[in-house]
Amino acid sequence: MSSGSVPSPTVLVLTSGGFNPNMLINGLFRSFPGLRVVEEQPESKSVLLKRRIRRFGYVNAAGQLATMVLSRFGKRFAEDRIQAIAREHGLSGERDPRVPVDHVESLNDAAAHALVARLKPAVVVTVSCRILSKATLAAIPCPVINLHSAINPAYRGQMGGYWALVSGDRDNFGSTIHLVDEGVDTGAVLHQVRTTPARGDSMWTYPALLTAISVDPMRQAVEDAIHGTLKPTQATGPSHLWFNVPIWTWLYHGLTKGIW
Structure with a gap:
């Protein structure tokens, strides 16, 4: 850095990592060289299962867990399409x-709170x-902006793109860039962007597609x-707050509507 240059503002990304977050991180880094990442360990499946059992009961929790396992296993068969989505968007x-x-x-x-205090992010x-x-929100003295892969407030929570398609609401297959508050995807909206999934897209590829179309709106929000x-x-x-789809519901809509 030259003596007269101004340091780039710190843009801090909080994530548990993965292909889709990396697309967003890389896309933002091009415009914000002061970008840094704090990556947490994903919650264990046992913790997730116990939480779901308390909320939904054993049967529905088991059905949701089965879909999550299937999603992780099946993603390898959608790898070509996922990579194609990234390439199509230059990511x-x-x-x-x-x-x-x-x-x-x-x-x-x-430890995460201390990192935020030390890094002093602008956003x-x-x-x-x-x-x-x-x-955690109280420890962050700047705007906190979330990428939600669905249109709020109709599809808050999980798998919103999938639920929009299943609900026959294809015009609301998209994503929301919003401020974070103490609710679940209830913060004020900054940008919304919509798209149409390709014929072969499924729950394995919807997140990649919705992340890819969100990079430019997130860049503007930052x-x-x-x-x-x-x-x-x-x-x-x-x-409406949505949750992971039980495997029997996923199979039903796949076989009857072709929405996987």
């Missing part, structure tokens, strides 16, 4: 080695991570946050 799911990464057990731990971006606790020009609007319309 890569391989992390750029120039991006600094700090690792923590959980984004809600004191925080969240993608594919656990819900931030009230204490730019606005840095310059203090964010223009949030409150989402309107019916609000």
Whole structure:
């Protein structure tokens, strides 16, 4: 850095990692060289299962877990399409080695809070991570912007793109860039973008497609946050919180509607 240059503002991405978050991180890094990443360990399947059992009961929790396992296993068969989506949008799911990464057990731990305090970000971006606790949000003294792969408020929660298609609401297959508050995908909306999935797309490829189309809107949101020009609007319309699909529901809609 030359003596007269101004350091790039720190853009801090909070994530649990993966191909799709890497597409967003790499896309943002092109515009924001001060970008850094804090990556947490994904929650264990046993913790997730116990939480789902408490909420949905044993049968539905087991059905959701089966779909999650199938999704992880089946993704390898959709690898060509996932890579094609990245290429079509000029993106890569391989992390750029120039991006600094700090690792923590959980984004809600004191270690993560200390990192935020040390890095002093101008804006925080969240993608594919656990819900931030009230204490974590209180420890972040700047705008926190989330990429939600669905249209809010109708498709808050999980697998929103899939649920929009199953509901016959193809015009609302898209993603939302929004501010993070203490609710689940209830923060004020900054941008929404919609697309149409290809004939062969499925639950294995929807997340990659929705992440890819969100890079440019997120770039604009980060730019606005840095310059203090964010223009949030409150989402309107019916609000619904969705969860992972049980495997029998997924099979039913796949066989009867061709929506996988």
